[in-house]
Amino acid sequence: MRLHSLTAAACAALGLAACGTAAVEPSGLLSGYDGLAVREGTVWASIQERRDEALASGIDRLFIEPAVLAPGVGEGLTDYEQALVLREVDRQICYEVSERFTVLADPAPDAGRVRAVVSRIGPTGRAASAASAASGFFIPGPIGLRVPGTLGGLAAEAELLAANDQGQAAAILWSRDAKAVGTDSPSLSRVGDAVQLAEPFGDAVGDAFAPEDRAVRAIADPDPCARFGPRFRPGGFAAGFITGLYSPELSGAQAEEDEPEAPPQAAQPDR
DSSP states (O other): OOHHHHHHHHHHHHTOGGGOOOOOOOOSOSSOOTTOEEOTTOSSOEEEEEEOHHHHHTOOEEEEOOOEEOTTTTTTSOHHHHHHHHHHHHHHHHHHHTTTSEEESSOOTTSEEEEEEEEEEEOOOHHHHHHHHHHHTTSOSSOEEOOTTSOOEEEEEEEEEETTTTEEEEEEEEEEEOOSEESOOOOSSTTHHHHHHHHHHHHHHHHHHSOTTOOOOOOOSSOTTGGGOOSOOHHHHHHHHHHSOOOGGGSOOOOOTTSOOOOOGGGSOOO
């Protein structure tokens, strides 16, 4: 049985409302929202998407614009916490689209563009995460249990724009909350869940943007996504295995040089 089937069964058995994710409202920052349809067969995330197959098929080269926050999103978080989420969204989108498109380091007039907007950051409850991590020592196996009511989340949207003002080739609205039963790791960071959820969002973007007949490619050399951080960060996995906690600072997301340094953990109050 697949992992999401196991989790769905556990959710039903426990009656946990946190196992569902509400549909996300558009931020209004994409170039258009017409024609979006619900992706069928999803268990954890709420996904609406559209793709103009003809336009998308004509795009091979593209530039990824830095992700932005929708107005009011991230209020109460530090600049550093906001930057962690945005950089991880950039990183995960780049990883996925680089397997179907040629990613450019700079924009070009004859290339497509990817634009992404983070429309919700649900903060992770740190005290409950510590309790969840402690309980993990007594519950072996890949599926963990977390305390409901303090689970974080992420909502984001993205679009693929064709060159020469040809319009929107594809778009996606995506939302997901961390699960009380599953593989979303607890974290002492308020953006721990949002950073973790950037990975499935990137997966969904790659699927939404790529034409049906577009074959998966090998990673280019040099890696066009290196500027967003390494694809693999073994230190983060090791720390999570030892402590039972997820650290977004060890995720691999690489902040820009002019972004603020991480403040001491104790200086970040729970909200």
